[in-house]
Amino acid sequence: MTVGGIIVARGRTYGGPVDGPHGWRSTSAYTAAVTVGILLLATSVLAGRADIALIGIPGLLAATWAHAGRPATPLRADLHEPSGPTTPGELAATLRLAAGSGGGADDGADVVHLRITAPGHRTTHLTLAARPQNHAREQAQDRAVPLGLSSVRTGPQQTFTVDLRGSRHGTWEEEPTQVRAATRLVLPGAAPLGRLPLPRRLRGLTGPHSSRRLGDGTELRDIHPFTPGDRLRRIDWRTTARRSPELDTLYVRRTYSTAEATAVLVVDSRDEVGPDVRTWRGYGTIRVDEPTSLDLARHAAASVATALVEAGDRVGLEDLARRRRPLPPSAGRRHLRRLVHGLALAHPKDPASAHRVRPPQLPADAIVYLFTTLLDDDPLHLVRTWRTAGHPVVVIDTLPDVHPVIESHLAIAWHIGRLEREDRIAALDGEGVPVVRWAGSQRDQAAVRFEALAHAARRHIPGRTP
Missing domain, CATH: 4.10.860 (DNA Excision Repair, Uvrb; Chain A)
Structure with missing residues (x-):
């Protein structure tokens, strides 16, 4: 957190009105x-x-x-911040203090005492002059105090709460008031990725990829005798001269048609856990400088969505914890902004209402990217259901690197949970479902892993040469 350019802690802000009484009392x-x-x-x-x-x-x-000289004007304050969602990192706001009515500088507070708090940050106490000192009195009625903080967390975030109290000459003080910030939406960023795994069948008539169907494209399929309906510009005159010197038969070059892939991002936002096992049951506060499993899922999903949309593919979004209508697959930069905004809104719901009787319905010939922590058996049931329907699935493991556990009972519980999780990963690997780790140092290797999966899937497409 920074106040007036001085680093105090870490976090972020939003604007809001002043609540509470404005009476003055003697000290x-x-x-x-x-x-x-x-x-x-x-x-x-x-x-x-x-x-x-x-x-x-x-x-x-x-x-x-x-x-x-008893003051007659109450101290007023407002938090101002640029509207709209923002991205992780340094977030700034301005606390504006109005200590006078505008008619003079002797009718309000001259000193302001501030207490600034934010979830996951140290409480900051600050005393400063209510008016700037480098302007004339008749012009210096308001003071702007820059505030700032940083956080790696994404999604809906609680922000600043400022308690303030004005005083004058040390003999009069105002009743404390409060500026409470609204919830701020932080959009996830995206990491650069290369090629990604695609579904076995491509859809559409145009796109960035070569399908197994005949049509206009750039990748050669074969040389075939001319038939009614073939375009004259497809005639291969060199092959025709070699195979039919008398020009009895014309030969054309047939190519694979270009098509687009359909992918559905499924985010398992039923729970949100951090690196500290002690916070998994809702006790304690998750640190703002350590991403949670849902932060990693948002970041990974935004990276995959960005790579697919930039390649010209269609991408949809499903949230396992929300029963609202999902985002249908589409393409374009505007749809990418909708996807990123939908990812930022993903957050855990009530466990009793988050259970889904049926898995999400997916478009035909779509590949599924499932972002989950694999802490229970529900992801396995979903993967098996989708694979039975013919959908290829790629699982992205979003569990953060867990800190060493000191308490014996928590250590035993995490040891059992880790073994069960490793069994699930082994079961997926045995069924041919790739699991890509997206946490800690292994996050940098995710792009290489995706590239290898894409190359392996390309080699196994029927009718295609490696």
Whole structure:
């Protein structure tokens, strides 16, 4: 978190109104000045000593001057931030303080005490002048305090809460008020990927890939005698001259048609776990500098979607924790923005309402990219159902690298869960379902793994040469 350019902690912000009362009250310093002044005057009268009265008179004069200058304008504050979703990293906002009514600089607070909090960050206490000091008094009614924080987390995020209280001359203070930030939506980023695995059958009449069907394209299928319906520009005159010197038969070059692939991204957002096992049951706070399983799933899905859309393919999105209508497969940069926005909205729901009786319905000839932690058996049932229907499936493992567990009971529980998870991965591998790890140091190897899978799938397409 940064306040006025000074780094304090890490996190992010949003704007909101001030809530609460705006009454002014005297401080203990004002009460002490009046009480001590009266006691000293009474003592001087009883003791007949004028020197004691000279000590108490300044305190009473100061209290009288402070009472005459009692502020009449409440302190107002607002948090301002650029509207719309944002991306992970440094996020900035501006806290604007209005300490006067505009008619003068002596009717409001001169000092503001701030307490800035954000989930997962240290609480920051700050005291600053209510008005900028480098402008004329009649022009310096508002002060802008830049705030900033950073986080690797994505999706809906809770942001700043600012508690503030104005004071004047140390003798008057305002009732504390609060600026509570709204939930901010952070869009996931995308990592560059190369070729990705594609379905066995391609759809559409045009696209970036060569299908197994005859049509206009660039990849040669065979040389065939001319038949009615063939285009004259397809005639291969060299082959015709070699095979039919008398030009009795014309030969044409036939090519594979170009087509587009259909992919469906299925995000398992039923749970969200971090590297610390102690936070898996909802106890404690997940650190903002460590991505969770859902953060990794959003990042991986955004990377796959970006690579497929840029290649001209059609991509859809399904969320296992949401019963709302999924995003149907489509192409284009506008659809990619819808996909990324849908990924940012993915978050865990109530476990009782997140159970799906049937797996999501998929378009024909679509490849499935499943992003899951493999912490239960539901992903296995989904994969087997889709493969029975003829859909190739690629599983992306989004469980973060788990920190060493110290507590004995948690260590035993994680050991059992890890063994069960390894059994599921082994079962998928035995059934020919590739599992790509997307966490820690293995995230950098995901692109190489995808490239190898794409090359292997290309070699095994019937009717194609490696």
